[in-house]
Amino acid sequence: MHRRNLLLGAAAPLILARPGLASASRPAPPAPRRLVLRHAATGARFTGIYHNGLSVDPGALAEISAVLADSRTGTVQGFDPSVLDILWETGQRARARGEFLVVSGFRTPETNAAVCGAGNSQHLRAGALDVCVSAAQLASFGEAALGLRRGGVGVYAAKSFIHLDSGPVRRWGDVPGGSSGSSGTPTPVVPDRLSRIADAWASARLP
Numbered sequence: 001m002h003r004r005n006l007l008l009g010a011a012a013p014l015i016l017a018r019p020g021l022a023s024a025s026r027p028a029p030p031a032p033r034r035l036v037l038r039h040a041a042t043g044a045r046f047t048g049i050y051h052n053g054l055s056v057d058p059g060a061l062a063e064i065s066a067v068l069a070d071s072r073t074g075t076v077q078g079f080d081p082s083v084l085d086i087l088w089e090t091g092q093r094a095r096a097r098g099e100f101l102v103v104s105g106f107r108t109p110e111t112n113a114a115v116c117g118a119g120n121s122q123h124l125r126a127g128a129l130d131v132c133v134s135a136a137q138l139a140s141f142g143e144a145a146l147g148l149r150r151g152g153v154g155v156y157a158a159k160s161f162i163h164l165d166s167g168p169v170r171r172w173g174d175v176p177g178g179s180s181g182s183s184g185t186p187t188p189v190v191p192d193r194l195s196r197i198a199d200a201w202a203s204a205r206l207p
Contacts, residue, residue, distance in 0.1 A: 068105025128165035
């Protein structure tokens with residue numbers, strides 16, 4: 001019995017050293033993050049991997065920042081990758097993995113005023129996205145975004161778009177409870193103001 005135990009003990013390092021068994025205990029590497037974005041006003045498009053699972057690709061981020069530039073002036077501002085992560089994660093949770101049509105990305109102060117944006121809008125720092133969502137997906141997409149509890153989420157059912165930003169956690173619009181999250185105050189949905197915003201976006205690009 002003693003000799004059998006010794007033989008088994010000697011074989012253990014050989015078993016552990018087998019490549020298949022050694023790699024089985026290692027966690028799988030993080031999956032790359034891919035986005036397909038198109039700006040509604042300019043038609044500019046990004047398709048590709050912006051994050052390798054560990055860090056943001058600077059080249060891809062520069063391309064995305066150009067796609068999400070101010071639609072009136074073409075001014076480019078380096079986009080906050082945190083809001084791209086929020087969009088990607090929301091899409092994964094809601095199983096919305098096709099093209100995201102972006103109504104508004106970065107805004108200069110002049111453009112923000114032209115579309116009746118809030119004076120402290122996260123769009124001014126390239127930290128917000130307004131994304132068109134179909135009526136069929138609006139509820140699930142909104143719930144997925146709210147479930148992350150990261151940044152601001154505004155749901156505008158009448159106009160079929162959702163606002164996502166990487167600012168303080170808060171909520172407004174057509175969301176459950178209709179109130180803000182842990183901080184801030186709810187922003188009411190004013191139909192006339194939304195109509196003016198939509199009209200302004202439609203003619204936002206300079207000739």
